Amino acid sequence: MIDTRLDLYPASTVPNGWPGLICRYADYLPVTDQTPIVTLHEGNTPLIPAIALSEKLGRNIKVLLKYDGLNPTGSFKDRGMTMAISKAKESGSEAVICASTGNTSAAAAAYAKRGGLKAFVLIPDGKIALGKLSQALIYGAEVIAIDGNFDQALEIVREMSEKFPITLVNSVNPYRLEGQKTAAFELVEAIGDAPDWLCIPMGNAGNITAYWMGFSQYYASGKSAKLPRMMGFQAAGSAPLVTGQVFDKPETIATAIRIGNPANWAKALKVREESGGAFHSVTDVEILAAYKFLAGEEGVFCEPASAASVAGLLKISDQIPSGATIVCVLTGNGIKDPDTAIACAESKLHKGVAPDITSVAKVMGF
Structure with missing residues (x-):
C-alpha cells in the first residue's frame, strides 16, 4: 500500500x-506506490x-453544514478529481x-493543468454560471458549448472516451466516487460517529452514492457505530429521482443540479x-429562501444548488x-454564481454618494 509520509511527495512541502x-486516506483508496498523486490539497473542509x-x-435538533465550497476550486468536485486525474495520469x-453544468469543468481543468494533462469540457450553452465558466477558461481548458442540455453533453463525452484516446472524468468514472467518499470519512472523524441524517442535493447523483460508500466503509471498519439515513433533494423542475421520470428539458435556478437523466x-x-432514506x-x-437564510442568518455563502439540502x-x-444530529452538505461556494447573489440580495447598493463624511454619514443614518 502507498506510503503516506509527506516527505515522499514534492507537493506536500509543509x-x-x-x-x-489521497495521502490522508490512502489505506481506503485504490492507489499504490505507483500512483502519481495530483493534488491541490483538497478536503479537510469545515x-x-x-x-x-x-x-x-427546535426540539434539540443539531444541524451542521459540511461546507465543501472551501475546496480549492470551490466545490466538492475536487475530491473526486484528485483521484480521477491521478489515475488517468x-x-x-x-x-x-x-460534460459539466459548471463545477466539474472547473475541477477537471484545474487538476488536469496540475497534472500536465489537456482538458476538454462540454457545457450546455447559456446554462452555466459565469463564475464556473471563468474558472474552466482561466485554467486552460478547451470549452465547447453545445446547443443542448447536460444530458446530451454527457452522452457525447461518453462516446468520445470510447472512440478516442481520452479519459472521461465525469462521475461515471469510478475513481471520482472513490475520492468523493472521503467527505463521509471527515464527518465521522469530526462528529465521532455518523450523523442521524445526511441531507444532500442531487443532480447526477454521484455524491450521494459516494457519501454512502464512505459511511459504509467506515462502519464496516468499526470507525462508526451507525449509518445515517440518506435524504436526497432535487429541484422541482429537475427531479427525475423523485418522480421516477426523465426530465427532457430540466429547468431550475440551481444550475449545478439541472440534470434530467x-x-x-x-x-x-x-x-x-x-x-432507509428518502428523496424529495x-x-x-x-x-x-434557504440560500438567503444561510447567508443572512448563518454567514455561510453557498451556491443555490447547495441550498437545496437546507430547503429540503x-x-x-x-x-x-427530536435530538437528531443532521448534516446538510453544501456542495459549492456562492461566489460561483454572482448573478444570482446580486439578484437576490436585499441589501441596497448606494451609488453616487459624494466623497465626504457628511454624505456618507447621512446614507448610514447618522
Whole structure:
C-alpha cells in the first residue's frame, strides 16, 4: 500500500499541513506506490454548526453544514478529481474530457493543468454560471458549448472516451466516487460517529452514492457505530429521482443540479433503499429562501444548488426525530454564481454618494 509520509511527495512541502485526500486516506483508496498523486490539497473542509437553523427547528435538533465550497476550486468536485486525474495520469492518459453544468469543468481543468494533462469540457450553452465558466477558461481548458442540455453533453463525452484516446472524468468514472467518499470519512472523524441524517442535493447523483460508500466503509471498519439515513433533494423542475421520470428539458435556478437523466440513477435508488432514506423535491422559491437564510442568518455563502439540502430539510422538518444530529452538505461556494447573489440580495447598493463624511454619514443614518 502507498506510503503516506509527506516527505515522499514534492507537493506536500509543509510537514505538518494537510496533505490532501489521497495521502490522508490512502489505506481506503485504490492507489499504490505507483500512483502519481495530483493534488491541490483538497478536503479537510469545515463542518460548521448551523446555530440559527438549529434554533429554528427546535426540539434539540443539531444541524451542521459540511461546507465543501472551501475546496480549492470551490466545490466538492475536487475530491473526486484528485483521484480521477491521478489515475488517468497513472494509466498514461494525456487528455481528459467531461460534460459539466459548471463545477466539474472547473475541477477537471484545474487538476488536469496540475497534472500536465489537456482538458476538454462540454457545457450546455447559456446554462452555466459565469463564475464556473471563468474558472474552466482561466485554467486552460478547451470549452465547447453545445446547443443542448447536460444530458446530451454527457452522452457525447461518453462516446468520445470510447472512440478516442481520452479519459472521461465525469462521475461515471469510478475513481471520482472513490475520492468523493472521503467527505463521509471527515464527518465521522469530526462528529465521532455518523450523523442521524445526511441531507444532500442531487443532480447526477454521484455524491450521494459516494457519501454512502464512505459511511459504509467506515462502519464496516468499526470507525462508526451507525449509518445515517440518506435524504436526497432535487429541484422541482429537475427531479427525475423523485418522480421516477426523465426530465427532457430540466429547468431550475440551481444550475449545478439541472440534470434530467442522472448517470448514477440506479446507484442512488440503491442508497435510498439501503439507508432507509428518502428523496424529495424543492421549488426554486424554497431553494432561494434557504440560500438567503444561510447567508443572512448563518454567514455561510453557498451556491443555490447547495441550498437545496437546507430547503429540503426545512420542508420535511416535521419528520426529523427530536435530538437528531443532521448534516446538510453544501456542495459549492456562492461566489460561483454572482448573478444570482446580486439578484437576490436585499441589501441596497448606494451609488453616487459624494466623497465626504457628511454624505456618507447621512446614507448610514447618522
